[in-house]
Structure formats: C-alpha cells, structure tokens
Amino acid sequence: MKRTFWVAVGVVIGVVAVAKAQAYVKANTPDNARQFLLGPDQDNVLQRTLAGLIEDFNTTRKAREAELNAQYSGISK
Template identity: 55%
Template sequence: MGVIAASKAQAYVRANTPQKAREFVLGPDQDHVAERTLSSLLAQFQAVMGSREAELNQHYANRFTDQQA
C-alpha cells in the first residue's frame, strides 16, 4: 500500500512541479524512485530480521547452556 501511495505522490510531484524542484524531492534519477524506495525498505527489513534472529539464537543458546550446567 505504501509503494502505491509513493508512486501516486511521485506522479503528482512530477506533473505539478518544475524540474529543479523535482530533482530536489525525488533525486536526479526520477525514473526509479519507487524501485529505490522498495529496495531500501526490503534491505532495512532484512537487517532488522537478521538482528532479531541473532538475538533469539543467542537467547536460546544461553538457555541451552544454562540447562547443561
């Protein structure tokens, strides 16, 4: 849903603002804003997921070693 909203906002900005303002808001590569946004969101999600996985693994490893002692 966020990607659709971003695409609609991008289309509005592209249609109603001068080029310099568009470059300031969207960056110089205006044709790939949605792809960059989605890629960034995916990378951030994967980083958080990896961090949480490591935290859970450590928690269960500590629990296992505590039971062994």
C-alpha cells in the same frame, strides 16, 4: 485470514497513493524542485524505496535473529 487480506489491501492502497503523488509531483513541479524531492534518478524512485525498505527489514530481522539465537543458545547448554 481477514487480517492478511486487509493488510494486503492497505499495502496496495499505499503503493497506489505513493505512485499517484509522485506522478503529480513530476507533472507540476519544475525540474530543480523535482530533483530535490525525488533525487537525480527520478524514474526509479519506487524501486529504490522498495529496495531500501527490504534492506532495512532484512537487517533488522538478522539482528533480532542473532539476539534470539544468543539468548536461547545459552539456556539449552
């Protein structure tokens, strides 16, 4: 239970740090530099990043699941 708590605390700190860094970049850089760093859709960077992470996680999970299914389905037959 303690480990889960500390992982959650780390995730929250990471999200806050990224949000603060993006706010700093938006406030203190010219538009061309912001578009280079954050892309043309500067308002939804956090959502796009989280969606990409979730997509990568699900792709890796499905590949590993298929690998394990192939490995263990051969043993039981």
